[in-house]
Structures are given as structure tokens and as C-alpha cells.
Amino acid sequence: MAMTNQRPRVGVMGGTFDPIHNGHLVAASEVADAFSLDEVIFVPTGEPWHKNPVTSAEHRYLMTVVATAANPRFTVSRVDIDRPGTTYTIDTLTQIARERPDADLFFISGADAIAQILAWKDIDKLWGLATFIGVTRPGHNLVLPDVSEAKMSLLEVPALAISSTNVRDRVMSAKPVWYLVPDGVVQYIAKHKLYRGSDD
Numbered sequence: 533m534a535m536t537n538q539r540p541r542v543g544v545m546g547g548t549f550d551p552i553h554n555g556h557l558v559a560a561s562e563v564a565d566a567f568s569l570d571e572v573i574f575v576p577t578g579e580p581w582h583k584n585p586v587t588s589a590e591h592r593y594l595m596t597v598v599a600t601a602a603n604p605r606f607t608v609s610r611v612d613i614d615r616p617g618t619t620y621t622i623d624t625l626t627q628i629a630r631e632r633p634d635a636d637l638f639f640i641s642g643a644d645a646i647a648q649i650l651a652w653k654d655i656d657k658l659w660g661l662a663t664f665i666g667v668t669r670p671g672h673n674l675v676l677p678d679v680s681e682a683k684m685s686l687l688e689v690p691a692l693a694i695s696s697t698n699v700r701d702r703v704m705s706a707k708p709v710w711y712l713v714p715d716g717v718v719q720y721i722a723k724h725k726l727y728r729g730s731d732d
């Protein structure tokens with residue numbers, strides 16, 4: 533917890549979250565602990581430029597709300613799903629910085645995603661908006677870009693070999709996803725018949 537007179541330290545966890553799973557939640561929790569964050573805002577992407585097709589933004593947003601509801605330090609933002617067009621992190625962070633001018637921002641994502649950061653849109657402006665934290669993921673050998681440690685960090689999180697792809701495949705094959713995703717997300721997927729091969 534930040535001390536009085538310090539600027540709030542706010543994590544911004546960007547992801548497609550199709551669906552959100554316990555790997556994402558452990559990663560956010562570990563980064564919050566290691567970097568003394570006061571809050572982590574989960575930001576489901578609108579239209580990711582690099583992944584197609586994805587489940588409707590509203591389903592992905594609601595599953596993220598369900599998954600994070602019990603944690604008082606976790607919140608969910610609609611900035612990316614409400615902004616039309618392709619999602620770029622420069623727009624995400626510009627908007628959140630405008631909404632939270634008092635905060636120091638920490639953009640959190642998988643280390644595999646962060647490793648590609650030099651190719652992200654408007655990278656020169658991104659450094660001024662946040663510190664970037666890549667969480668390591670089992671099975672990914674990383675070559676990180678040569679960037680100041682003040683602007684980018686890596687954090688090892690307990691190995692959870694879960695991916696959204698794996699969760700979707702399991703649902704499609706009628707295999708259980710209990711304990712890979714929060715219980716409410718299991719129920720949400722069943723209620724809305726997601727990932728069964730029909731048009732979501």
C-alpha cells in the first residue's frame with residue numbers, strides 16, 4: 533500500500549482475456565505485491581490488431597468483471613472496448629492517464645507480449661506514460677529489448693501453464709475448466725454457451 537503523500541501506484545493489465553484465466557489473476561496479484569501497487573485495472577482489448585477473430589468484447593469484459601469482483605484492489609476498465617477501431621496501448625494509456633492524472637502507471641502483460649514492445653505503435657511516447665512489466669510465462673524463452681531497467685522489468689510468477697487457447701479448446705472438447713478459470717467464469721461460459729464452435 534502506498535504511504536500518505538505518495539502518488540497512487542496503479543497497474544494496468546492489458547489482455548484479450550478470451551477468457552480471463554487464473555494465470556492472468558496470479559500474474560496481476562504477484563505484480564501488485566512485488567511493485568506495491570494500490571490497484572490493478574484490467575483492460576480487455578477492443579479489437580486486437582494481432583488476434584482474429586475473438587469473442588465479443590462484451591462477453592470478454594463481463595467475464596473479466598466476474599473474475600475480479602471479489603478482489604477490492606482489482607477493477608476493470610471499458611476504455612478499450614468502448615473505443616472504436618483497433619486497440620493500441622498508446623490510446624489505452626493516454627486515456628487512463630487522463631482519467632487518473634494523480635497516478636503512476638505500470639503496464640502489465642505477458643513477457644512474450646512485452647518482448648515485442650519496440651514494434652508497438654508510438655513506442656517513443658509510451659515510455660513517458662508508464663513503466664512496463666512483463667510477467668514470465670512457462671515455456672517462453674525471451675529475448676528482451678535493450679531498454680532501461682527503469683522503464684521495463686520482468687517478474688517471474690508461479691508457473692501456471694494455462695492459456696486462454698487451452699481453456700477454449702477444453703470447452704470445445706467438453707473437458708472441464710474448473711480451477712483453470714474462476715468458478716463464475718466457468719458458469720458464465722456455460723450459461724452463454726461460449727467456445728462451443730457456434731458463432732460467439
Ligand SMILES: Nc1ncnc2c1ncn2[C@@H]1O[C@H](COP(=O)(O)OP(=O)(O)OP(=O)(O)O)[C@@H](O)[C@H]1O
Pocket residue numbers: 546547548549550554555556559641642643644645646667668669670689692693694695696697698
Ligand atoms: N499462465 C500465464 N502466466 C503468465 N502470463 C500469462 C499467462 N497466460 C497469459 N499470460 C499473459 O497475459 C497477457 C494477456 O493474455 P491473453 O489475454 O492474450 O491470454 P492468453 O492466455 O495468452 O491468450 P491466447 O491463448 O488466446 O493467446 C499476455 O501477454 C499473456 O502472455
Ligand SMILES: O=C(O)c1ccc[n+]([C@@H]2O[C@H](COP(=O)([O-])O)[C@@H](O)[C@H]2O)c1
Pocket residue numbers: 545546547548549577580582583619620621622641642645651652653
Ligand atoms: O499498441 C500496440 O501496438 C500493441 C501491440 C500488441 C499488443 N498490445 C497490447 O498488449 C497487451 C497483451 O496483448 P495480448 O493480445 O497478448 O493479450 C494488450 O493490452 C494489447 O493491446 C499492444
